[in-house]
Amino acid sequence: MTYLPPGNSPYVIYVLATLVAARVFYTYLGRKSDNPDALPLPPGPKGLPIVGNVFDIPLNQPWLVYDDWIKTYGDMVYLNILGKGILILGSMERINDIFEKRGNNYSDRPPMPMIKDLMGWDFALSFITYGSGVDNWDNENVKDLEEALGMVFEAAVPGRYLVDIFPLMKYIPSWFPGAGWKRTAELSRKLVTKAVNDPYERVKKEMSEGKAVPSVCSQLIEALPSVLGSPERAKEEHLAKSILAQIYTAGADTTTSACLTFLLAMTLYPEIQRKAQAELDSVLQGRLPEFSDRPSLPYINAMVKETNRWQMVTPCGLYHSATESGIYDGYYIPRGTLVLGNGWTILHDPQEFESPDQYIPERYLKDGKINPEVRDPTVAAFGYGKRKCPGRFFSEDSLFSIIAHVLSVYELKPGLDSDGKEVRIIPEYTSRAAS
């Protein structure tokens, strides 16, 4: 467990010490006027004077540590990171109260200076301020975008970069000793700018030459205001590029991760693979599946649910941020508190899912049909409230189609080692925001 990004030098530490002192003073003043009744903050690990829980923040599989804290402190756990609050929610009751019933106050995103200002992701809908209009959007390509995506998922791990706690650090020049994170951000910005612009410009060129294949991109270009060089056209064009890049960035790695989990499960649970194939054989009678077969394939639908639950793609979701200070259940929640629902706790709760660490599609079935009484993983797998993933239906359909097609034609087994024996698969997941 480490909080300070690797490569921080004493110079950075001095800058930080000054910023910490200023922040603690500022926070103290703010709290006094904001919380006149001196209501307590929600419970959580004790932390150290001034720096709070800085050294408690987990960077490795944080959702498991959050899960442990929830078991220790209850379904609301509060951390103080140098005066900045992080609130972790660990039950559906808390999640509904905060993200649904009080959604107007808990649907913002934190400023994320590392990702938005430095790494070049200010175009992305997933990071824009709640309530802002599109006017605020400022701003071989798959490979570039994939590399940039790897970096953003790393940066989105709660607590990964100190600049997100101290936005002023973004002005530290990249040559400053220990500012390696700044150079990472610059590399990301270059990749993102290229990956957002180049494919769009290519389609535009192909359209002008009459060679373009019809696509979402070509349709958006056709719908642009016709006056070339007009401010309206520039604004709409910027929006079109942002939407196209967002669809890819939000959907590609996440859905791929779910597919990899399905492949992993099939190698670990061959009997489940056989049951799925038996259902496909009996319903499809040798042809390939269609979406219209979905209602007739309950076992495959149960596998879609279990794949989204068993090894979640985004186990602690994305941070929301409190627009204003508030009082909830007798606790004071300061403005700007980062709030997350620990989906892992919700979807690995043994009261709801017996043997939660096992891949068991049968848990969703009763009398050969999906049992509506079993908690649906979509309550947590795709985030919460007003920021809940808009791509969830598309993603679930994609996963259904992939599972049904792959199992219709393939038998999945572990690979063979040099002695011709099946290798033993040991599941291991990354610690990035999309695992």
Ligand code: HEM
């Ligand atoms: C397995 C697949 C996917 C998973 C697990 C997933 C998960 C998530 C999560 C956890 C969030 C944050 C929600 C919150 O803040 O509470 C999110 C937001 C978002 N997702 Fe997905 N997603 C997936 C696929 C997709 C796809 C296929 C698309 C688009 C085609 C997409 C587009 C978006 C967008 C635009 C946002 C930002 C919403 C906002 O901030 O208001 N996602 N997703």
